[in-house]
Amino acid sequence: MTEHGKIYCFEWARVLGALAIVALHSMRVTELAPGLAAAHARLFGVEAVLQIPLARWAVPAFLMVSGALLLDPGREMPPRKIGRxxxxxxxxxxxxxxxxxxxxxxxxxxxxxxxxxxxxxxxxRALLNLLEGNSWDHLWYVYALIGLYLLTPFIRGFQARATRRQFGLAVVLAWALLCLVPLANLVLNVNLYQFVDLSGAVVYYMLGRYAYEYLELDWRIVLAGVASLALCCLSAGLGLRSAAGAEVAGAVALPQYGLVMPFSLMVFLAFKRFANRPQRERGIAAGLARDSFGIYLFHPLFGHLAIWFTNYGAIPVPALQLGIFVVGVLGSVAITRLLRLLPGFRDKI
Structure with missing residues (x-):
């Protein structure tokens, strides 16, 4: 614990997770820029594989951290706190x-x-798009958090009555549904049993509490995590496609498809085991941890601006990606800290 009651390993997960997501989107925004993918197909093919171990664990880890904290039986979560x-x-x-x-x-x-x-x-029109969820893709995480907070009393109620075995079986069943149903829909281009479809955010949320309380990093977790990573990387390397021709490779590593979950769990438990180290309160890591949510929110802005307003085709792709990464992190920190000077934003980001 820090002197303010924060858990060290979660702070490190926030720091490295935020940086990993910026790196991921620095690659993705350049891949989607008109003309770059066709001109640098081999580079982006390699990056499609590299981004899985580099960054696909990050949002799942954020969700697991939230579950570990908010589903803690020792933490009071009255309706007023959930409302906040x-x-x-x-x-x-x-x-x-x-x-x-x-x-x-x-x-x-x-x-x-x-x-x-x-x-x-x-x-x-912008407000209507926002209410329909048609905003920037990364904001799905914010919508998902609202749903998770509203579900928290019900999950905590189940958790309070369930044994360890029952809670673990519920997580395993949810993971199985998450693996089978959305992946079958994706690969076969069908809507298979939508009534048993399940949000990946809920599964990671519950897994975070179970893993933090009951699991440790051991050879079985490592074996499952490595196998999960290998399957996701293999699908990306082979460029697998669905029956409708849509790319499967990148999708299977997303949180809403369960194949990447064992790898994400392995990383989460690695933080729990190896990252219980203090951060200097005024150090860079502690600052990035405090700003991690703001970094997540604002970093795509700088990638879009780079594509909209620069002659990106004249810049080597790795240099362009590195520039977007650096400016994305520093710019997001600057915006976050400036907004905190405003009364309404002070405790929101």
């Missing part, structure tokens, strides 16, 4: 999320007319 958590995420969506939706509206108009304008009608 929900309001925090809703506030983020209504401010940061709405701003991103507005940026999309402006970008669409700019692409069609060449003019950069902002009208009241754009606000209405």
């Amino acid at each position: 958590h929900v309001w925090r995420m809703a506030f983020v969506l209504l401010t940061v999320g709405l701003a991103f939706c507005l940026m999309e509206q402006v970008a669409d108009v700019r692409a069609q007319t060449g003019a950069t304008t902002l009208t009241w009608g754009m606000f209405g």
